[in-house]
Amino acid sequence: MLPIQRLAAGVRARPVALHGPRRPRLPSSLPSHLRPLPHPRLLLTLAIETSCDDTSVAVLEKTTCASTHRTVAKLHFHKTITANNAAFKGVHPLVTLESHQENLAKLVAEAIEHLPLSKLGKAVDSLELSDVELGRDIHHEVSFTHSIYRRQLPDLISVTRGPGMRSNLSTGLDTAKGLAVAWGKPLQAVHHMQAHALTPRLADALETYEPTMPLTTRWWEYPISVEPDFPFLSVLASGGHTLLVHSASLTDHEVMGSTSDIAIGECLDKIARIVLPEDVLRKAGNIMYGALLESFAFPPQETTEEGPTKPKFGLEKSTATEYRGKYAARYTYNVPKNHEEALKRNVSKWGWGFNQPLCRAQGGLKSKSMEMSFSGLMTAVERVVKYELDPRSHKLTQIERPPEGISTEERKDLAHHAMRAAFEHLAGRVVLGLQHSPSTTVVMAGGVAANSYLRYIVACTLCAHGYDSVKIVFPPPSLCCDNAAMIAWAGVEMYENGARDDLDIRAVRKWPLGKLLSPPLDKTSESTPPTESAS
Structure with missing residues (x-):
């Protein structure tokens, strides 16, 4: 009988605990190549x-390169399903x-199949034994080759x-709690917003990883080393x-600084639904209208040049x-040289124009504040689409425009x-932020950060104000849109920083980023629960 067969036949079944079946205890006589390392080579x-x-x-x-001591990361699985x-x-x-309820369990099951093989799992694969030779799983009537026991369990469960x-x-939180209890992790x-801010650090770790690089067996001795390093200024736009x-x-x-009304992403989505032709909206097939607005205004350029393939996680x-x-x-x-020039040059060839939000508020004083607002811009676009323009005064009238009266060019x-x-x-707020808190x-x-036109305007504005060398x-x-990879990375960073969460935590609808370590309780949590009266 092969050693692995004796192992499968000799493991004793334990009583099932309240939190579910445990892994079988491996005998001390297990061959050295099947024993787990005394210290993990990675954090999963x-x-x-x-x-x-x-x-x-x-x-x-997440692990560390042995030669450079740089932090590296590898995604074994990453999949997203967006509700229709x-x-x-x-x-x-x-x-x-309903989309979460239908798809989350299936994605978790698929992710489990992509967990790295354990020492025992690798041995099973190398011996190429059948289910009959291995015997049945001691707790479930499933084949050992499909058992979680052959997978390396995560070291922690991260969740938004x-x-x-x-x-x-x-x-998502309840599902994560179930996994944490079942696996004892x-x-x-x-x-969520902290994870967005840390996404570039994730991308840097993913980009640095090479399958052949030597990995240290004592990664915990080295602090996380990725770019950008703190401190930095973050623009979180979604x-x-x-x-x-x-x-x-x-x-x-x-x-x-933050918006006083709607987010920039919501503003762009609503403007897209106002401006884009109906046939373009119908062909979209999703609700990423902000990205559709960009591609409509700036059609992707076709190129025949052959160049190196851009890495998937290129930062x-x-x-x-x-x-x-x-x-x-x-x-x-x-970039306009001053406030007056910005107000003059915004008139288009069609006669209408859009100024920066808040540029006229309080006599222009709010243009120097950190406050942001986007609802007024959305309303201005809606009025231009809805009403005719007086060609002499360049002011909107009360005469409604027919949809066919607006050309594709306009x-x-x-x-x-x-x-x-x-x-x-x-x-402009980025420049004010750098003036207030200098950073390199x-x-x-965030999702809006994927817009190339936004990136270009930010770069030009920084150059115009003397921040040419700012990275x-x-x-x-x-990785700009909502994704679990950024949640995984933020979870790993917080875990290594010593953060831990209890199983009785609840979801937080509004959670100021400034109160990261002390999330506010909702109203139901703050109220005193009713006491039962004695009968």
């Missing part, structure tokens, strides 16, 4: 993200919740706790948030001057000018 996490309409699960391995909200032209709470839609967050709750954050350390994030990090020069041929944009200009006004507004690095993260860091577009 399974992560779940369900804050909005994306159901995402990832398996991330096309019929509602926006995120529908019930549809997204907030901010986001509470029901959606709870779906710690639970690591993650702040469909639900627009924040200007000074990230001094992993847990110290000062919110310097763009260059100075403002370098980035401006790289994309100067694609965009025509000049619609493209509407998309272009609306994005320009929104992005100038955001870029600006991180652009701008952009995560790859695949």
Whole structure:
């Protein structure tokens, strides 16, 4: 009988504990090549993200290169399913919740199959034994070759706790709790916006990884070494948030500015639904209208040049001057010299124009504040599309325009000018942030950060204000939107920093980034539970 057969036949079954079946105890006579290492060579996490309409699960391995002592990471699994909200032209709470309930368990099951093989699992594969030769799993009537016992269990379970839609967050959080209890692993709750801010560090670790590089067996002796290093200025721009954050350390994030009404991503999505032709919207097949608005205004350029394949997790990090020069041929944009010039030049050839939000508020004083606003821009675009323009006064009338009265060329200009006004507004706040808290690095993260026109305007604005040498860091577009990979990385960083979460935590709908370590309780948590009266 082969050693592995004796092992499978000789393991005793234990009583099933309340939290589920345990792994079989391996006998001390196990061959050396099957014994686990006294110290792990890596830190492994399974992560779940369900804050909005994306159901995402990832398996991330973090370790350290033995020769350079640089932190590296590898994604064993990463998959996202987005709820189909096309019929509602926006995120529908019930549809997204049902999508999480339908898809999360399937994604977790698929992720488990991609966990790294354990020592025992590798031995089974190398011996190529059949299920009959291995015997049956001692706890379940399933084949050993498909058992979780042959997989290396994660060291922790990472999950988004907030901010986001509470029901959606709870779906992911409850699933993560179940995995943590079943496997006896710690639970690591993650702040969604902190994860976005750390995404460039994840991309740097992923880009550095090479399958053949030597890995240290004592990774815990080396602190995480990735770029960008703290401190840096973060611009977190998405469909639900627009924040200007000074990230001094992993847990110290000062919110310097935020939007007073809607987020920039929501603004662009609504402008897209107003401006884009109906046939373009119908062909979209999704609700990523902001990205559709960009491609409509700036159609992707076809190129026949053959060059090196861009890495999947390529992290763009260059100075403002370098980035401006790289994309100067694609965009025509000049930074206004002063406030007066900005107000004059915004009139288009069609007679209408869009100014930066808040540029006229309080006599222009708010243009020097950290406050941001995007609802007014959305309303201005809506009025231009809806009403005729007086050719003499260049003011809107009360005469409604028929949809066919707006040409495709004018619609493209509407998309272009609306994005320009929104992005100038955001870029101006980046300059104010650097003046308030000097930094050598600006991180652009969140779904809107994938917009190339935004990146170009930020680079040009920094150059115009003397910040030519400031490094701008952009995560790859695949990691800009909500995803479980960023949750996995944030969970690993927080875990190594000593953070731990109890199993009684609940989802947090509104969680200020400045209160990262002390999330606020919701109203139901703050109220005193009723006491039972004695009968």
